[in-house]
Amino acid sequence: MRLAIIKRMDDWIATTEEALRTAGHRAGGARAALIDELARRDCCRSAQELHAALRARGRSVGVATVYRVLDTLVELGLVQRVEIGDGISRFEAAVPSAHHHHVVCDDCGKVEAFTDVSLERAISVLPAQLGYDIVAHEVLLRGECGDCRAA
Numbered sequence: 001m002r003l004a005i006i007k008r009m010d011d012w013i014a015t016t017e018e019a020l021r022t023a024g025h026r027a028g029g030a031r032a033a034l035i036d037e038l039a040r041r042d043c044c045r046s047a048q049e050l051h052a053a054l055r056a057r058g059r060s061v062g063v064a065t066v067y068r069v070l071d072t073l074v075e076l077g078l079v080q081r082v083e084i085g086d087g088i089s090r091f092e093a094a095v096p097s098a099h100h101h102h103v104v105c106d107d108c109g110k111v112e113a114f115t116d117v118s119l120e121r122a123i124s125v126l127p128a129q130l131g132y133d134i135v136a137h138e139v140l141l142r143g144e145c146g147d148c149r150a151a
């Protein structure tokens with residue numbers, strides 16, 4: 001796996017296609033459509049949402065196929081599984097240049113992305129402090145969004 005070469009979404013699409021091919025997954029319209037759907041999103045979606053979006057675009061992809069391909073891509077490190085504590089797994093393309101974190105509204109359930117340079121800097125010194133070889137990190141903030149606070 002050459003994850004290091006993934007810099008942009010185009011690289012992600014190419015690497016993902018190749019990884020699935022190597023993993024023995026049959027090339028097919030369903031698979032390509034799901035990869036395309038993930039590439040269009042800048043943040044996470046549930047398997048059901050991805051499935052609905054594919055259907056809305058006229059792609060008849062079975063929900064079981066969506067789950068199966070997503071599981072494979074998570075295993076390969078090409079898709080990030082995002083858990084916000086509501087029991088629904090969400091998925092997004094794992095693109096280092098698009099690295100971000102999530103803030104969740106506990107009232108309306110909205111999930112938004114955020115990035116913060118000083119947060120990343122603070123996290124980057126932790127491996128040495130902890131004596132760990134850190135390969136990934138997640139930060140999840142939760143609370144009440146501006147819309148819900150205003151309502």
Ligand SMILES: [Zn+2]
Nearest residue numbers: 043044092113
């Ligand atoms: Zn996201």
Ligand SMILES: [Zn+2]
Nearest residue numbers: 105108145148
């Ligand atoms: Zn809200």
Ligand SMILES: [Zn+2]
Nearest residue numbers: 099100120137
């Ligand atoms: Zn981060």
